[in-house]
Amino acid sequence: MAExxxxxxxxxxxxxxxxxxxxxxxxxxxYVLGLPMGVLLTATRRGxxxxxxxxxxxxxxxxxxxxxxxxxxxxxxxxxxxxMIVGTSxxxxxxxxxxxxxxxxxxxxxxxxxxxxxxxxxxxxxxCMGATRRxxxxxxxxxxxxxxxxxxxxxxxxxxxxxTAITGSVGAGGLGNVAFRFGYxxxxxxxxxxxxxxxxxxxxxxxxxxxxxxxxxxxRNR
Amino acid sequence: xxTISHLTKIYEGDGQRVxxxxxxxxxxxxxxxxxxxxxxxxxxxxxxxxxxxxxxPTSGEILLSGQNLAALSGARLRAARRGxxxxxxxxxLLMQKTVAENVAFPLKLEKGYDKAAVSAxxxxxxxxxxxxxxxxxxxxxxxxxxxQRVAIARALATSPGILLCDEPTSALDxxxxxxxxxxxxNINQKLGVTILxxxxxxxxxxxxxxxxxxxxxxRLAESGAVPDVFGRPQSDVTRxxxxxxxxxxxxxxx
Ligand SMILES: Nc1ncnc2c1ncn2[C@@H]1O[C@H](COP(=O)(O)OP(=O)(O)O)[C@@H](O)[C@H]1O
Ligand SMILES: [Mg+2]
Numbered sequence: 001m002a003e004x005x006x007x008x009x010x011x012x013x014x015x016x017x018x019x020x021x022x023x024x025x026x027x028x029x030x031y032v033l034g035l036p037m038g039v040l041l042t043a044t045r046r047g048x049x050x051x052x053x054x055x056x057x058x059x060x061x062x063x064x065x066x067x068x069x070x071x072x073x074x075x076x077x078x079x080x081x082x083x084m085i086v087g088t089s090x091x092x093x094x095x096x097x098x099x100x101x102x103x104x105x106x107x108x109x110x111x112x113x114x115x116x117x118x119x120x121x122x123x124x125x126x127x128c129m130g131a132t133r134r135x136x137x138x139x140x141x142x143x144x145x146x147x148x149x150x151x152x153x154x155x156x157x158x159x160x161x162x163x164t165a166i167t168g169s170v171g172a173g174g175l176g177n178v179a180f181r182f183g184y185x186x187x188x189x190x191x192x193x194x195x196x197x198x199x200x201x202x203x204x205x206x207x208x209x210x211x212x213x214x215x216x217x218x219x220r221n222r
Numbered sequence: 223x224x225t226i227s228h229l230t231k232i233y234e235g236d237g238q239r240v241x242x243x244x245x246x247x248x249x250x251x252x253x254x255x256x257x258x259x260x261x262x263x264x265x266x267x268x269x270x271x272x273x274x275x276x277x278x279p280t281s282g283e284i285l286l287s288g289q290n291l292a293a294l295s296g297a298r299l300r301a302a303r304r305g306x307x308x309x310x311x312x313x314x315l316l317m318q319k320t321v322a323e324n325v326a327f328p329l330k331l332e333k334g335y336d337k338a339a340v341s342a343x344x345x346x347x348x349x350x351x352x353x354x355x356x357x358x359x360x361x362x363x364x365x366x367x368x369x370q371r372v373a374i375a376r377a378l379a380t381s382p383g384i385l386l387c388d389e390p391t392s393a394l395d396x397x398x399x400x401x402x403x404x405x406x407x408n409i410n411q412k413l414g415v416t417i418l419x420x421x422x423x424x425x426x427x428x429x430x431x432x433x434x435x436x437x438x439x440x441r442l443a444e445s446g447a448v449p450d451v452f453g454r455p456q457s458d459v460t461r462x463x464x465x466x467x468x469x470x471x472x473x474x475x476x
Contacts, residue, residue, distance in 0.1 A: 122314045220362050
């Protein structure tokens, strides 16, 4: 055991950090894109605060197309784009680009789902109080769905964590890369098991932290 | 205060046409406590939605203090809306905000509001509705009657000339109903706020209203001062409503 840690401890620690960097980095970036997309989807739907059914149908369709692209294909397909903005297509930072782009439409749907939970009557009440659309979005739609958005974020983080393993297998580093190299190429099964254990641990920790804060944030059940 | 002339509202969609209101004309004077009574589905909520311009009338006109509501949009519509307070049937409170934050909400929509003035106003309003001690509670921690009081305080925050209440007592027990009606009367008399109460309960109109309009199947059956309308009912609906009144036996068995 001690020998194992001596040999692989540093490698596993580094790859864990790399995985966390890719996961949180791309989640944050994907929310920067996905949150406004989700707001737009909710606001423009029929009966929404900025009703535009045709635009909504078109936009919704576009998001479906983006979501249906398999991640591997997207990742390979946008290599030139990745090179253009990161300078390289290899490494953890380069992996942020496909991870972000594939997560954004997914997050848009998660956000849409959270915002839809808000009762239409509450939006109408705000309208009657003289709130502008912008105020309704920020102070009612988003503010009222914070607990639900947080729950969605934990699901997104864990899903994206899974995807970092795929980028790892094609040279982006992280735990996925270690698992792939040692488990598949060098046939060192115990290293692969160790990465698996770390990933399971990460999932559990992320889930419990978000469960805790979203429960704390929710003022509806007390 | 409010003049409604020949208001018609037809809901259209899915190939269906529902005439919710047809040729309704009403006049509400400043200082009135005006009751709109009718059975479920009569079009009462639709009337309120037209008054707040959440719903665009199919035809007819609504004048709010001489202003034609349909002609307003953007900032002017928002200003007109701030001139009326609305208490919705389901309260529609912000569930993630405290009682005080809910009441402060309309005040904080103004650009460059004064923080100290807002908290002073909120404290004053909560005192008025009898919730001085619950400022930091969340709506989920309150009873139905208390939520209703928060909704009233919030509706009064911008000092509107008129308060519109949709079924303010239908979800409350008799004792709480009594207290709620006393509060509304108090608001009308002490603050001089005109009040429109939508209800299906005759007892509510009897208890607090100066004027009443009876609507049935989207049409105005009759309207006028409460003693006149209930003393000499002209329409079948009014008679039917009076016949159902359990407290007063004199009108029974028409
Ligand atoms: N958005 C809507 N679309 C179609 N029909 C509606 C809509 N809202 C209300 N209605 C119909 O209009 C009529 C009046 O409804 P409403 O004003 O809610 O009545 P009340 O508040 O008196 O119970 C009912 O027949 C109802 O089904
Ligand atoms: Mg109703």
